[in-house]
Structures are given as structure tokens and as C-alpha cells.
Amino acid sequence: MTQDEMKQAVAEAAVEQIKSKLESESIVGVGTGSTANFFIDELAKIKHTFDGAVASSEATADRLKQHGIAVYDLNSVNQLDFYIDGADEFNEKFELIKGGGGALTREKIVAAVAKTFICIVDETKKVDLLGEFPVPIEVLPMARSYVARELCKLDAEPIYRDGFVTDNGNQILDVHDLEIEDAVALESKINNLVGVVTNGLFAERSADIVLMGTQQGVEVLTR
Numbered sequence: 189m190t191q192d193e194m195k196q197a198v199a200e201a202a203v204e205q206i207k208s209k210l211e212s213e214s215i216v217g218v219g220t221g222s223t224a225n226f227f228i229d230e231l232a233k234i235k236h237t238f239d240g241a242v243a244s245s246e247a248t249a250d251r252l253k254q255h256g257i258a259v260y261d262l263n264s265v266n267q268l269d270f271y272i273d274g275a276d277e278f279n280e281k282f283e284l285i286k287g288g289g290g291a292l293t294r295e296k297i298v299a300a301v302a303k304t305f306i307c308i309v310d311e312t313k314k315v316d317l318l319g320e321f322p323v324p325i326e327v328l329p330m331a332r333s334y335v336a337r338e339l340c341k342l343d344a345e346p347i348y349r350d351g352f353v354t355d356n357g358n359q360i361l362d363v364h365d366l367e368i369e370d371a372v373a374l375e376s377k378i379n380n381l382v383g384v385v386t387n388g389l390f391a392e393r394s395a396d397i398v399l400m401g402t403q404q405g406v407e408v409l410t411r
Contacts (some may be wrong), residue, residue: 193311194401200225201399201406214238217298219273220245220291228322244298245291271302276321285372287324287388309397311402322362324388331383
């Protein structure tokens, strides 16, 4: 199977995971990125079975609307039964690095609201130790240099994602060479830096279920 075929397989598996649990008033949280796009296309096939979705980015909202799926502001939604999204890396604790596409803040907010976070990935995203993929950090523009200097004190290498602006009007630092032995502690430490909106470590709110595409098919990984 190619990587795209694995993404397609996990997208189909995610719809199978949730479709029997959806009700006419259900709202589904939907992530951002190439794997999430496969999921959106599959979700559209059962759009008559649920009310609508909350999107983690403007790009996701546009794709959902193109399929005729109603998109709600999260502030108008009482609860989300499911949030489905991809990841750039995940470990055996289902801790993730996300934000390669720059939507990490809205992704983290939607994940926090959802009862069940289903992460859909291909097998190349599984790692023993998080950190080979750089950790994105969304920062207020005026704080970018200050935050970068503070990150250098952790012996990390922050690189400004030049020319990129998040949906929230902020900037991204991609942080290389972080030692992530304790992802929960590091997530909190980085978030406590003044000027940081949030970072791409999803450890405090990790995934509940991981659907991993492999050459042999989709593996359903649970805690």
C-alpha cells in the first residue's frame, strides 16, 4: 500500500468507528491536514446521519462545506462525541506531535472538548521517542524572538516558519532537537512561556484511539 492508500484506509476505518454511534443531533470535530481530508471525503458519504461538524481550521471548514456538511462555531456546541484528526508523530502512550500544517491551536481546543479523540495515521508516524519531527509552537508575533531565545536555553533550535500566518493571525516556530522524555511536563513548560499561544505537543490531552494504516491493513490501537 502507498502512503495515500493507508490514509484512505484509516479514513474509512474512522467512519466505521463512529457511524453506529452518531445521532441526528451529533456534531463531529474534524482535524486538519492530508489524512483529515481523506476522512472528510469519507464522512460526507454519511452526512445524512448527523447534524454537522466543528472544523479545526478554515481549510477544513471549506472542505466540509463543499461536501454540504454544516459547520458550527465551537462556542455554539455543547459537546462533541468525537474528534478525528491525524498526527505528525505518536508514541506508545498515544502522545502526539501535531501542527505541521499550522492548525495546532484550534486542533488542541477541539480535542479538549471532544469525549473521544480518534487519531488517524499511517505507520510511518509511530515513534519510540517523540521529537524527530519538530514541535510547532504558535506565538504572538511580538513575542517570537523572546520565545525563540527561551527555547534555545533548552538546547533546542527554533526556526521561524517564514511567511506563514496561522488562522489566528499568529506565527509559528518549528522547534528542532527537543529532548522529549516527559511530554506532559514539556508541553506545560513551553505553554508557560509568555507569548506562546500553545505548542504542538498533545500529551496532556492525548489520543484515546489510534487507527494506524499498515501494509497489512488498519490496526486499531487502544489504551
